[in-house]
Amino acid sequence: MTLLDSANIASPLYSIAELRAIEQAASQTLPQGTLMQRAGQAAASHALKILHGLESGAGGHMRVLVLAGPGDNGGDALEAAAHLAGSGIEVLVWQAPEARATSPEREQALSRARNSAARLITADAGSASALAAVHAAPWNLVIDGLFGIGAARPLAGECREVALHVNQLACPVLALDVPSGLQADTGVVDGVAIRASHTLTFIGDKPGLHTGDGRDYAGEVDIAGLAIDPLLLAPANAQLNGLHLFARHLRTRRHNSHKGSYGSLAVIGGAQGMAGAPILAARTALHAGAGRVTIAFPGPPPAFDSGQPELMCRRADGVDLSGLHFSALVAGPGLGGSIDNADTVELLQRALDSDSPLVLDADALNLMAAEPELQSALALRAGVTILTPHPLEAARLLDLTTAEVQADRLAAARQLAAQLNVIVVLKGSGTVIAAPDGAVVINTSGGPALATAGTGDVLAGLCGSLLAQGWNEWDAALGAVWLHGAAADALVASGAGPIGLTASELIPALRKLINALAG
Incomplete structure (x- = not known):
């Protein structure tokens, strides 16, 4: 099989x-x-x-x-x-x-x-x-x-x-x-x-x-x-992840369509020295099918991404993050995690205030763990939200130790989802996806090839891309996690891993997989 x-x-x-x-x-x-x-x-x-x-x-x-x-x-x-x-x-x-x-x-x-x-x-x-x-x-x-x-x-x-x-x-x-x-x-x-x-x-x-x-x-x-x-x-109350849970979204595209048909995504992040993280997320989003992708940098942006010039690189303070301009947002990759930086906290607050579907990853989660007001804003926001923590980030948000999170991954994911009224993707071996109502799905695609820097940024960008294309938040979380792992499995099967596989290699593999499934 x-x-x-x-x-x-x-x-x-x-x-x-x-x-x-x-x-x-x-x-x-x-x-x-x-x-x-x-x-x-x-x-x-x-x-x-x-x-x-x-x-x-x-x-x-x-x-x-x-x-x-x-x-x-x-x-x-x-x-x-x-x-x-x-x-x-x-x-x-x-x-x-x-x-x-x-x-x-x-x-x-x-x-x-x-x-x-x-x-x-x-x-x-x-x-x-x-x-x-x-x-x-x-x-x-x-x-x-x-x-x-x-x-x-x-x-x-x-x-x-x-x-x-x-x-x-x-x-x-x-x-x-x-x-x-x-x-x-x-x-x-x-x-x-x-x-x-x-x-x-x-x-x-x-x-x-x-x-x-x-x-x-x-x-x-x-x-x-x-x-x-x-x-x-x-x-x-729990099940394994699989195509049958989200396959209805993977379909052949109509000829009579345009870039606006497939959504617009903003990736918020890229503090000094960490520009690679949002670039990985944004490139993934574009290759996964989003019609237009913007990177909103907290500081001066690069003129363009030489590896993917289709991406728009802009300074965040000049970007309107509302749903009028973006179908979905991803906040956190390379954002910088110090609450002493008022501009960064304010930028994250702007993302939380937006009514666009939102993916929170990496430094956005660390900022939230350190600032209770941000958690309160998250729990009350009108738009749908997906959190993609690794065990340490989840532990900070739950005021637990990493060992306590890992001792019962399903319970930790359920608790965090209910506490913040979000979809939680608790990463790790057998990633756990939890909803606020207690529903839980365990993912079995992927493996140790994903244990390398940047793969979380790829996952966040993929999740944001699916949201921007109109997937609901639960299916987007399930689909992104499964596709992310399955692309890595395909690379391993071809000999490109598990040792030494890089996050950027996942991006074309994801595009190939999505097209194969949608064809």
Whole structure:
């Protein structure tokens, strides 16, 4: 499945609480242990698919290590072990020290595993023999069923030791539901987690697999719905980003149109020594389709942009920022972040007073964090607003630490969106887009190629360009974030990255992608 194919599939994201409610409702109409048996069968089928994709050893003999924890996640793993052993796979089940049957369903799964050809060993606390068995053999696949979505504490003791060993192996690792040690709601790893190459998640997708540490630990994510009645799947408050959410705006342009048909954008920024930031944003806006783009510099402007002479470079104090002249504004790239500069604060206040749709980025966010009156003006402004903070900028606005923001990225984005009555784009691995009403979307395009100076300016310019062309603020935020990441992915696929990719390289790649999608 290509990126474009996957981006057209709706994918709701469920919290642990929502999944528990769905599971409980489904269990009331099914025989005891049905969901665990379905999970085990799905896990075994997925494991066989992975194994079939590998180059077999001598005689095609395959060896699988199954890690079984004490709860239902361990029961899923035991069911999978029994199925795999019945398929002729050599299976070793390593049971955690506290892995005693905690439910009738898990007792049944344990019995089936014991009655299969799988070999079971239980790790007694302080005993090295079970760990030695794990270390002794080369494995073709490891199945992680230590701890699922209900894990409430970091991996410790023998489980931690096994996780560290598994993370050193070269073979594929299949995590069941979530990689052990990764928080399903937040994507946070507290200490040690198993780094999976594949995750088969049950019933519904989880936010933590796609943001924060999740993208490094979950690997390729697939969903096993376990044949749950669709009527039991309540609408989720979060989902993954994709083309299906904004594709209606990407359409072929009419012949009978002109530059005024595609909006006018002003990019406000470019203090002394930082002119590159608004130039990147403005060039992006032009290449993304805005009909006319002006850069409003707080100080004396350059005569023109030699790399993009179509851009108009003007001094901000002579620019009318009202909606009569501009379809949208972008404020902040290279603006300068000192509240001691009264002219800069006044310029930002003028942008806030405008009724044009507004994107606030970079130094505009730092000025707002330092000046409560600017935040008050933002919360009351009539025009729509999109904020594009990185975690530190969000932390300043929320009066939190960066660590606190990253500890629950969805909650932080929701809080900021509600507090300021704006759309928030919380950048980072698995960028979070949040609306004031609590709706949240997680973006999965892009990657480490974007971890370089100037890519945030490109994103801000792209977002402003879509607003100027008439996109509503929610769709503009979703579209800009996804397109920004997808353009970077295309460059990486062509060999231009991820190491050393530059922000300016994204601009023609974005134009190419937008035209391909609109054609």
